[in-house]
Structures are given as C-alpha cells and as structure tokens.
Amino acid sequence: MNRDWIATARTLSEALPYLQRYEGATVVIKLGGHAMGSNEAMISFARDIALMSQVGVNPVIVHGGGPMINEMLDKLGVQSEFVGGKRVTDAATMDVVEMVLSGLVNKRIVAAINSQGGHAVGLSGKDDNLIQCEQADQTLGFVGRPHQMNTGVLRTLFDANIIPVIAPIGIGPDGQTFNINGDTAAGAIAGALKADRLLLLTDVPGVKNEAGEVVTELTAAQIREMTSDGTIAGGMIPKTETALAALEQGVRASVILDGRAPNACLLELFTDHGAGSIIRSK
Numbered sequence: 001m002n003r004d005w006i007a008t009a010r011t012l013s014e015a016l017p018y019l020q021r022y023e024g025a026t027v028v029i030k031l032g033g034h035a036m037g038s039n040e041a042m043i044s045f046a047r048d049i050a051l052m053s054q055v056g057v058n059p060v061i062v063h064g065g066g067p068m069i070n071e072m073l074d075k076l077g078v079q080s081e082f083v084g085g086k087r088v089t090d091a092a093t094m095d096v097v098e099m100v101l102s103g104l105v106n107k108r109i110v111a112a113i114n115s116q117g118g119h120a121v122g123l124s125g126k127d128d129n130l131i132q133c134e135q136a137d138q139t140l141g142f143v144g145r146p147h148q149m150n151t152g153v154l155r156t157l158f159d160a161n162i163i164p165v166i167a168p169i170g171i172g173p174d175g176q177t178f179n180i181n182g183d184t185a186a187g188a189i190a191g192a193l194k195a196d197r198l199l200l201l202t203d204v205p206g207v208k209n210e211a212g213e214v215v216t217e218l219t220a221a222q223i224r225e226m227t228s229d230g231t232i233a234g235g236m237i238p239k240t241e242t243a244l245a246a247l248e249q250g251v252r253a254s255v256i257l258d259g260r261a262p263n264a265c266l267l268e269l270f271t272d273h274g275a276g277s278i279i280r281s282k
Contacts, residue, residue, distance in 0.1 A: 014271070022269055023056035025196035026158070028251075030186035031109065032202050032259060033064040041260065042112045048265045049163060050118030057269070058158045061113075061120075061165040062189055064182035065105040072100050089141040089179045097179045098124070101167040109165050119162045124169040126177065128153040131185060133170035133178040144170040144178025146185065149192035187242040191249025198246045199268060200239055201259025206277035207232065207240065218279045220244050243279045254279045 029049070036042055052059045073080060073096055081088040089097065106122040113120035125131025125146075130153060133144030157164050168185035170178040183200060190198040206214040207223070210231050215222075223240050226232045232240055236256075243254035257264050257276025267275040 019055050019270060022052075022196065024058070026058045026060065026193050027052065027197045027199060027265075027269065028060045028062060028186055028190035028193065028195045029199045029265060030183055030201060031061055031063045032182065032200075033066045033068060033105075036063075036105075036259075042108070043116065044262055045259070045265075046109070046112035046118065047116040048263055049113050049120075050116040052265065052269070053118055053161065053163055059163055060154060060189060060193070060195075061109060061163065062168060062182060062186035063101075063105055063109055063165065064168065065101050068105055069097055069100045072096050072104075083139050086140055088139070089143050091142070094142045094177055094179060098167075098169055098177055102169055106165055106167045113163060113165070119160075120165050121157060121162050122165045122167070123153070124167040125180065125185065126169055126171045129171060130154070130166070131168075131170040131180065131188065133172050133180065135172070135178070142176065142178050144172065144180045146170060146180060146188035149188060151189070151192045154189075154193065181238070183239055183242040187246040187249075187251075187254075190246045190251045190254075194250040195246075196252050197269070198243065198251050198254040199265060200243065200254065200256045201264065202239065202256065203258065203260060204236070204256075205258040205261070206256050206275075207236065207279075215277055216274065218277055219282050220247060220279065221282070223279060240279070247279065247281045252280075 049059050078092050078096055080093060102124045110120045110122040129150045131146050132148040134147050136143045136145040154164050168180040168182045170180050172178055207218060209215050223244060239256055246254050255268055255276050255278045257268060264275050
C-alpha cells in the first residue's frame with residue numbers, strides 16, 4: 001500500500017477529536033491584504049474555509065485590502081494626506097476604499113470559496129447595520145471605531161450554512177460611511193459573537209520572543225509584559241491589542257499566524273501542534 005495514502009489516512013484519523021471539538025463552533029478569520037497572495041494561495045484558503053464549513057464549523061471571514069486600495073488610489077490619481085504616518089480618509093478616499101473592499105476584494109474571496117464548494121455571501125458592515133461606528137479620530141477623517149454590532153444577520157446565515165465574508169466598512173449614526181481597520185473589525189465581530197477562535201492571518205509566523213523565535217502559547221499577561229519591555233513592537237502591537245480586546249469580550253482564544261503558509265487555518269484548528277501564536281486570557 002502506498003505510504004502517502006497511509007500517512008493521509010493517519011492524518012485524517014488524528015484530526016477526528018478536533019473535528020468533533022469544533023463542530024458548531026464559530027471561528028472568525030481576519031484575512032489580511034498581504035496574506036491573500038496569488039490566485040493559487042486564494043484557492044487554497046478558500047478550499048480550507050469550505051472544508052471547515054462542511055465539517056460543522058461556522059467560519060466568518062473579515063478581510064482587509066490595503067495594497068489593493070493603494071493601487072487603486074494611485075490609478076485614479078487620488079492624492080492622500082498623512083497625519084502621524086496614517087492616511088487621512090477624506091470623502092474621495094472613502095469612495096475608493098468602499099469600492100475596492102466591498103467590491104473587488106470582497107467578491108474575489110466570495111467567488112473563490114464558492115468555486116471550492118462552499119456557500120459564501122459578501123457583506124459590508126453597513127448591511128443590516130452590522131457594524132455601527134463612531135469617528136475614531138477627527139484628524140483622520142472617515143475612520144471608524146465599532147461601538148455596536150448587529151450580529152443577527154450572521155446568525156441567520158449560520159443557520160443556512162452560508163459563510164459570511166465581511167468588508168470592514170461601517171456606518172455612522174447619521175448614515176456616514178466609515179473605513180475600519182480590518183483587525184479591529186474582526187476583533188469586534190468575534191467579541192460580539194463570543195467566537196471560539198479569532199484567527200488573525202498576517203504575513204509573519206506569529207509573536208516572537210527576544211531571540212526571534214515564535215512563541216506558540218501566550219497569556220494576556222505575557223503579551224502585556226512583552227509589549228511593555230519592547231519585545232512586541234511595530235505592527236505586531238495593534239494585532240496583539242486586537243487579540244486581547246477580543247479575549248476581554250468573551251472570545252475563547254486568539255491566534256496570530258502566517259496566512260501565507262499552506263493550510264494555516266486547518267493546521268491551527270485540526271492538529272495538536274497548531275500554527276502561529278495562540279493567546280489565552282490565562
């Protein structure tokens with residue numbers, strides 16, 4: 001008998017306890033723009049999500065799209081102003097952000113999942129007032145901070161075995177459209193759903209210690225200590241802050257992992273070694 005077949009059968013057998021563990025669980029997955037990669041990588045991701053749904057998991061995809069937004073702004077000649085290194089989202093920029101995130105990027109992910117046998121529907125945070133926002137910082141324009149979530153539409157989709165794919169666009173009290181950081185949106189949705197897992201797919205393998213090694217398991221206290229002493233720095237800070245905020249809202253665990261790695265979500269959920277850095281309250 002072919003050894004590869006035996007190895008495949010063993011892998012499936014070893015996955016059984018994890019398949020049972022996550023049946024009916026809600027898993028919110030943040031797919032970053034940099035983690036989307038090639039068409040082949042997108043199809044691989046989509047196949048994993050379709051499989052998760054087939055075995056009883058309720059996956060929710062929240063995506064970014066920064067590189068695609070920048071490309072479209074350049075194409076259209078929309079000039080941007082920056083404050084403290086952050087782009088000001090004025091009305092013209094907001095129109096482009098919504099067009100790219102709710103249109104191009106969102107529908108690409110939906111189409112990929114559906115092509116692999118899944119049943120996905122694209123939404124933005126404006127649909128059914130899913131993500132209600134307040135302005136985060138007046139100096140940054142139409143950048144929103146979630147303050148109230150309407151998860152009813154997501155639960156309706158779960159009941160119909162449909163996978164929500166959400167663009168991080170929110171709605172303000174007077175109907176304004178707001179751009180939301182993708183990690184922040186994913187954390188807010190995970191918290192509102194009391195999700196079992198929040199998976200933050202990015203372009204790094206996880207949280208690293210002073211020696212540059214990925215730490216596979218961390219507590220909230222360790223994250224705060226590593227941030228205080230400078231071990232966690234730069235772009236990892238907002239990701240770990242999102243992870244901690246989700247835990248405080250009732251998410252069982254947050255994981256930071258490399259979305260470019262093949263089958264990263266399956267490795268995290270359905271194997272004993274996982275992938276990336278898992279963060280728990282204690």
